[in-house]
Amino acid sequence: MDEKTAKEQELGYIEQRKVIKVSVNKQLPCGKVLEIIKASDVAPHDLISAQPYLILIFPGGGYEFTSYRESLNVALAFAKRGIDAAVLHYTTENGKTILASGKGLLYKPLQEAAEAMIALRTDEDLGFTKHKIVVSGYSAGAHLAASVCNLYKHEALKELTYEAQKVRPDGAVLGYGVFEIQTKGHTSDLVFENLSGSTDPTKWEQFTLTDKVSSDTPPSFIWHTADDAVVPVENSLHYAQAMWQHGGIAELTIFPQGIHGLATATPDVEPDNSFKYADPHVAPWVDQAVDFIKTYVS
Structure with a gap:
């Protein structure tokens, strides 16, 4: 991440936190903090279903940073x-x-991410122990969300004291995610380079996800834009196909157009009011995802 991007992210978060109120901050054993927005603080009572849900969001950023465009504004959209x-x-x-x-x-x-899942499932003070928990991510964040869905039994998590089912999500919402290796030199290679510490594609394969999908992969709502120039749409298409081939529940929405990083595709994605991320044709994905969650995550 260059200095310009770092400054942009810093300013973006400053502006975002001026207008979005967090209900609870929960520190995890690893030192990271969960920022939680309760639906009861922002949504009409009749929108909160008898079966409560919580969506755990991982912003994108190529594992170089976590993008403010895919952070609290996305959380607020679901909470509302x-x-x-x-x-x-x-x-x-x-x-x-x-x-x-x-x-x-x-x-x-x-x-x-596993620590966050465990905390949400076991910390009675937070009040989410009876919730169905859906992971959601965008770009590299979608890679992390899908990793939790498919690698929740991974030996790298053995050092955590947990039952595997405490880490397995009940569902997923994945936006323009990186799930497989493209032709070497592609922009999305950054995800695998940063995880592996290498430019050697043979060392990336442990982090690919389309080939890790199984019949146990949680129900997933997947969306992408066909002309995404940063992460090819084939990532989402192949991931969804893998889920169908294993008998999983997957809904795939591919919009004809839209730049990478759209997040909610609403004007608030860009606090400087440039509106380049506002796309009214793509924005309904949030409502589609909510409908998917309430229909298939049970």
Whole structure:
């Protein structure tokens, strides 16, 4: 991440936190903090269903940063629709630093995500122990969300004291995610480089996800835009196909057009009012996802 991007992210979060109120901050054993927005604080009572849900959001950013565009604003959108929401700012690192050291992030983000799942499922003070928990991510965040869905039994998590089912999500919402290796040199390679610490594609395969899908992969709502120039739409198409081939429940929506990083595709994605991320044709994906959750996550 260059200096310009770092400054943009810092300012974006400052502006975002001026207008979005967090209900609860929960520190995890790893030191990371869950920012939680309760639906009861922002949504009409009749939108909160008898079966409560919580969506755990992982912002994107290539594992170099966690993007403010896919953070509290996404959480608020779901909370306003009756679904409690939490954001995890997992560990990231500058890609140049990672490649220079040869030390990738490996499974550290997954471990932190697992800690978040365990806390939400077991901490009675938080009040979500009876909730169905859906993981959601965008770009690299979708990679992390899908990792939790498919690698919740991974040996990298054995050091955590947990039952595997405490980590397995009940469902997933995955936006323009990175799930497989493209032709070497593609922009989305950054995800695998930063996790593995290497430019060698043979060392990336442990982090690919389309080939890790099984009949136990949770129901997933998947969306992408056909002309995404950063993460090819084939990632979502192949991931959904893998789920169908294993008998899983997957809903795939591919919009004809839309730049990478749309998040909610509403004007609030960009606090400086540039509106380049506002796309009224794509924005209904949030309502589609909520309908999917309430229909298929049970």
